[in-house]
Amino acid sequence: MRSIYLIVTLLILSCAFSVARASDNMKAFPPAKEGMVRYVLQLPEKSDESSFKIQLIVGKTVHIDARNKYFFGGSIEEEIIQGWGFPRYNVSQLRPMAGTHMAIDPNEPKVDRFITIGGEPFLIRYNSRLPIVVYAPEGVEVRYRIWSGAPEIKVLDEG
Numbered sequence: 001m002r003s004i005y006l007i008v009t010l011l012i013l014s015c016a017f018s019v020a021r022a023s024d025n026m027k028a029f030p031p032a033k034e035g036m037v038r039y040v041l042q043l044p045e046k047s048d049e050s051s052f053k054i055q056l057i058v059g060k061t062v063h064i065d066a067r068n069k070y071f072f073g074g075s076i077e078e079e080i081i082q083g084w085g086f087p088r089y090n091v092s093q094l095r096p097m098a099g100t101h102m103a104i105d106p107n108e109p110k111v112d113r114f115i116t117i118g119g120e121p122f123l124i125r126y127n128s129r130l131p132i133v134v135y136a137p138e139g140v141e142v143r144y145r146i147w148s149g150a151p152e153i154k155v156l157d158e159g
Helices: 002-026
Strands: 036-041 051-063 070-075 076-080 087-092 095-099 110-115 122-125 132-137 139-146
Touching: 051 070, 051 132, 070 110, 132 139
Parallel strands: 087 132
Antiparallel strands: 036 132, 051 110, 051 122, 051 139, 070 095, 076 087
16 A cells, blocks of 8 residues: 555656646746747657657638648748757748639639648657747747658668
């Protein structure tokens, strides 16, 4: 019975330490300035975090046709916080939306679509020990995707 109490106590202390550590890390990330929103993502711990990446996906939901391909101009910039060494991610104001110009039947109904910043995917390292903190303009949505590598590692042939 005594060992059960010990295990429960250790679990409670472990959880309390994790919460305290996460809140200590947030001291490095100031509240968002006026006109901006601070998004925070705390990732769960994984056994081999080097096999994972996080893709930050930034955009807006727009009422538009369903066929053309659209994107916003804009960027995500990594900034290292002085004195802490932690990264934070700053999203620029979205520039005007651009897209293809396929002729669409004007009677075709419009749909809500999430339109993202154009360009290559923005991938960052998976790290459950630090929060991922993104500062974005109000009205901009920040989403994410977890990428993972296959467990199998293949050998290249000489050529």
